Amino acid sequence: MRIIFILLLALNFLLAADYPEAPSYMSTSSLGNDDFEKEFTNQKEANIIDPLSGYNTIMTTINDKFYEYLLKPTAQGYASIVPENTRTGISNFFDNLLFPIRFVNNLLQLKFQNSVDELERFVINSTIGVVGFVDVAYDSFNLKAHDEDFGQTLGFYGVGSGFHVVLPLFGSSNLRDIAGIFTDAWINPLNYITARDVNLLKNSEQSLYVTxxxxxxxxxxxxxxxxxxxxxxxxxxxxxxxxYEARRTKLISE
Amino acid sequence: MKHFFFSLLFLSLTTLSPLWALHENEITSFMQKNMDEATSILRDNKLKKDQKAEKLFSIFDSVFDYSLMSKLAVGGRHWETLSPQKQKEFSQVFEQTLKTSYMEKLDLYTDEKLEIVKLEKIKETRIYLTTHLAKNKEVYEIIYKFYKDSNNNWLIYDVDVLGVSIIQTYRTQFADFLAKDTINNLIIKLKNKDS
Known part of the structure; x- marks a missing residue:
């Protein structure tokens, strides 16, 4: 597992170099002095290297079918039984539990104020907020969550995205963000990892159900x-x- | 009296004819006014969805350059190979696609707050207007991208939602489609989607 991770990361650094600029014929002169074409072709997305496009297209279809025929009907059925505010409460509970990922990644990106905010949110919501069900930190103290993951941390330190990969179930990703997912998994309390000293859950079966x-x-x-x-x-x-790629680039820049 | 009438007519013709010409220093106030108006239209429960859309489009149509957006979405190189009629046909269909997509978003609108955050002049012919849409805990950033045309009139050629360029997203998809299929089929596909 660790070897795969290192390989991915190494490959990624290799690909991190900037893509070459679009060839000059791409910018047509018909728009007068305005270089619109350049504006859109120079963006990385336009020159994206996509060696897995065949596989990615198929995996996107599979994921979509999974969503449409299994996840969505299940979620709809569940929503018809459980009222929305209860579901929001449960969502808050999980978000609170996933605090370590946000805390660590804000810290790694030297966003100290955000880490402090996250810590305060965790303390307030875990206590007054009834183990996280109520987001008191936001409602009463106007403290917002600062979502950061390890993919963003890598991006923050200049690691390029690498090529796009559609993962089974997870959906859109790229080499950098896959490395991020593996790293965040270590500090995700919803996972069961034998090599980890502390586990909230008893075994991987439980982890699967909870996730x-x-x-x-x-x-x-x-x-x-x-x-x-x-x-x-x-x-x-x-x-x-x-x-996905544009959104991630934006999130990293923030 | 007749004189007065004619001079009034003359005056109104000269001042009103470039009704849609938007100058640099008016962008913020123009957009602020229209966003306020748009918000009140959206909150008006007496209006049906398509009535709302119609009113909104009548406000914003004058500042959106749909034909440039079509050209950018298809990509200059491919665009050049199309006949003027095809270009026109495509522009009309694509404008409808953008509007349909926008109308569908209206369903999600509840009582978000819209505000202008900043106006940045990127270069001589580009201005970005950043706005925020606040919904519950989350704030969504929407950037309207203006360019200056040859008449010194500022028009919108792209919108960034959450850092994602709408035109770029279409451009990627159209490039993918046109690599294996024709513009005619793309037009058909867009038409079917809109109806």
Whole structure:
């Protein structure tokens, strides 16, 4: 496992170099002095290296079918039984539990104030907020969560995204973010890892159920948004890839 | 009296004819006014969804350069190979695609707050207007990208939502589609999506 991780990371550093500029014929002169073409072709997304595009397209379809025929109906059924504010509470509970990932990654990116905010949020929400169900930290103290993951931390230190990879179930990712997922998994309390000293859960079976429940609850709060977002797609795979890469670049820059 | 009438007519023609010409120093106030108006339209429960959309489009249509957006989405090189009629046909269909997508977003609108955050002049012919849409705990950043046309008029050619360029997203998809299929089929596909 560790070897795969190191290999991925090494490969990634190799690919981290900037992509070559778009050839000059891409910028047409027909727009007068305005170099619109350059503006859109010079973005990294336009010159993206996508060696896995064949596999990625297939995996996107599989993930989409999984969402449409299994996850979405399950989440909808669940939503019809459990009222929305309960689901929001459960979502808050899990978000609170995942505090270590945000705390550590803010710290690694030298965003000290954010780490302090996260720590305060964790203390307040775990106590007054009834083990995280109520986001008192935001409601009463206006303390917002600062989402950061290890993929963003790598990006913060200049690691390039590497090529795009669609993961089974996880969906859109790239080499850098896969390295991030593996690293964050270490400090994710919802995982069961034998090599880790402390585990909240008893075994990997429990971990699987809890993560499944977390995913269903989370999905149930976002069905409308996601369906609406998906409606804009003309070609699902390039749409999701383009959105994901641009969004991640933006998140890293923040 | 007749004189007065004609001079009034003349005056209104000269001042009103470039009704949609937007100058650099007016961008913020223009957008602020229109966003306020848009918010009140969105909150008006008496209006149906398509009525709302119609009112919103009548406000914003004048500042969106749909034909440039179409050209950028298809990509200059490919665009050049199309006949003027095809370009026009595509632009009309693509404008509808953008509007349909926007209308669908209206369903998600509840009572978000819209505000202008900053206006940045990127270069002589580009201005970015950053706005924030606040919904519950989250703040979504929306950037309207303006360019200056040959008449010194500022028009929107792209919108960034959460750091993602709408035109770039279409451009990637169209490039993928056109690599294996024709513009005619793309037009058909977009038409089917809109209906």
């Amino acid at each position: 499944g429940f977390y995913t269903i609850n989370r999905t149930s709060l976002r069905i409308e948004e996601y369906d609406n977002f998906k409606k804009d797609a003309i070609e699902l795979y390039p749409y999701l890839r383009s959105f």
